[in-house]
Amino acid sequence: SLFIRTSGCNLRCAWAGSDGNGSPCDTPYSSHSPEKNMMETEDVLLIARRNMDGIKHIVISGGEPLIQSAAVADLLKYTKHYRIHSTVETNGTKYDPKVSDNVNLISISPKLSSSTPWEPNLVNTGITYKEKWAIKHEKNRINIKAIQSYINDCWDVEYMKNEPDVIWKKERKHPDIKDFQLKFVVAELQDVIEIEEILEKLTGFKPSDVILMPEGVTTESTMEKAQWIAREAIMR
Template structure:
């Protein structure tokens, strides 16, 4: 079964699927990088990045900067797509994994390819017995995927992420008006978010049905709600439009991350996210990959 990845979508690696040697974008002479965001920040990982996204995130900061997502080649500008057999992805991961025990499947948005994504996760779990994180915007819930995922890293999109004509004028490649409409319509799906959360609770089913009121978190599964912060008002929106509609969410499941795909922009936006996290008892996460490697793809 084939799944669409970005170019060089398994990274950082030193050996390609054909057995050829390659130099990782990290600049190291060995495969792997560090998870840069969220609950597992700092852990050694390999990434698998799928191509394509159902949203078109575009932010404007209080400083006037316009920022699209930090992987536009997987979402806004999917010009270079590589179709991979899932078994070949697993073979490539196996050749590069070394002592690494964590795999991150990211995008773009992986869940827009539900069947090959599930097949890939199943193969990774069965053949390599690794911890698997899937990074998703939480718009789509894939019940068949649940059994193979250890951490659902969900990044629900706030209204500040909505593309519009004014933001479009600042972009090199404008967002299509159909995507502007669809982003606004579909970015918030609390029913899907709750199903992901339920799947991490004892007595919650394979299909994400609501567990009993006294249910506890499964030892083997976890989730995080990772919000991109651009402005003070984001905090009220998180509480009003998301947390007020969700059950079984603890403060340390809520992760605040500064907007920015470059070191210069993060230098401006990090303080706000950190301050809001402290004041509200939420987690703060850096974007460690940008701190370490800048905006270099494949790190």
């Protein structure tokens, strides 16, 4: 896949690492300290076309791509026209029908309470604690309506507009045309409980649509968490 990374995010994720240090998101240069390299959409398309070289998949990530939704929608119209499979990675806080209409896979990663950048989550990260950002993150990190809208768009609902409450009983669109996944970063057991609470508010998904990704900085800590996360997932 060819990756296009946007800069800027409406959240500021950071976790408490198992070593006592903070663990910010893996792309702080596009969120906590966003780098600026302003480009016109046409220039991004030109660079992408020059570097495709047989690649048939484009992933648009961030930061949070949906804070630049108009530009992202334009990029997706290009990928759709040239039959290039597209993925947009989003935290699910913002919904844009033009993005949803043109993307093949919407990868939604709702942020759990363990990701809120309270001061302990920023220890030895070099990132200055800002209470206003922690409060803003905690307030905005989950948008059930936006997440559900993306899920709904992956179902064939043209003939059942009068039955929105039974959408999960209808047919999913072919995954090559439009699909979604719910990807959660898990740092502690409480996260699994919180995920269940979020899923109870959503409809139209299968267990195979839900991905649990262990939080970690080192291979060792990531693998350690992966083992108990897998056990918890199997139990459910």
